[in-house]
Amino acid sequence: MNYTHSLQSKQPNVGTTIFAVMTGLANQHGAVNLAQGFPNFDVDPAYISLVDKHSREGKNQYAPMPGLPVLREKIAAKIEELYGAKYHPMNEVLITAGATQAIYAALSAIVFPGDEVIVIEPAYDCYEPGIKLNGGVPVRTQLTKDFKVNWEDVKQKISFKTRAIMINTPHNPTGSVLLKEDMIALEKLVRDTNIIIISDEVYEHLIFDGEQHQSVCRYPALADRSIVMYSFGKTYHVTGWRLGYCVAPESIMKEIVKCHQFQTYCIHTPSQYATADYLDHKEKYLGLNNFFQQKRDYFLSLIKQTAFKPLPCKGTYFQLLSYAHLTDEGDRDFAHRLTIDYKIASIPISVFYHDFRDDKILRFCFAKTNETLEKGVEGLIKFKL
């Protein structure tokens, strides 16, 4: 091709996401990939059969733009049952191409040039590009050393330009969760403002040790001003199907839908029918906490044989390991070295900070078969020697 003009980049500081980079490196060097957040278990064959059935029945054309009514009805019923909030299925629930698109559509709908959006770091990597592409300005606060939100600092960061605050519980990458007292603090902070909460709850069903997921939907005063994102990819081990959704009060959702209709128009039709059927099996999502808690505990039992220090993980399928006591090497270099020399790929935590703050911590995904975890940890055991 021969386009010779120079194109000014709208995202000069954005490269390829670290997840793709580390996955590519893992593949290139034959390393076990505990970097990217995807499960390597089989998907329930019954779920796959449902997609197949609906596709064979001819449900292969455009779905309704905001999503299949039957799927939206079941989502609204699920949220009401779990968290008590009532969303109107037709006006307040939107099916999206994963939570990623829900986040982008939400930011496109609410952020005007110059608006500030408060981001809590370390933060999932699609938040800031979505804010900036829409002319917004990310205003950052950092979690404390033990991964708590510093609400006093958030308060200091609020200005008359603050359009939204983004929260994420259970939290990627730290595995921390927000508690009731956090939600009460947040509620107090935004009272008497018109600040919107963007609440990323894709790991709602991956929460451990008896903790209860503190969805904004449990708090009417928050739900009334929140856009909440979820992901069937995370819940049903189908990240490649790109199926997620968001819910929001009608006045906000109306604007999100306008953006969605020109981003993807609609989402894969057979998967929506299949998911509507599959949601009837509540045990499939209610059983996830136990399943992943066992995975976490198994991974931790393996890590005991290594020199790495695990940090507390209360939710998600990510376990942080500190190596600060082992070497001064920067986390990106160290993650590369572990991948190439020790055949285990992880994600360096510095990439979740705008200034690449480096606390010498790596993130490992334990949503893998026991064999994969064992094979991966072999590399970490060797590092000790």
Ligand SMILES: Cc1ncc(COP(=O)(O)O)c(C=O)c1O
């Ligand atoms: C915190 C968080 N939000 C959103 C997403 C994106 O979810 P999806 O795969 O449904 O787009 C992820 C995926 O890793 C995530 O970890």
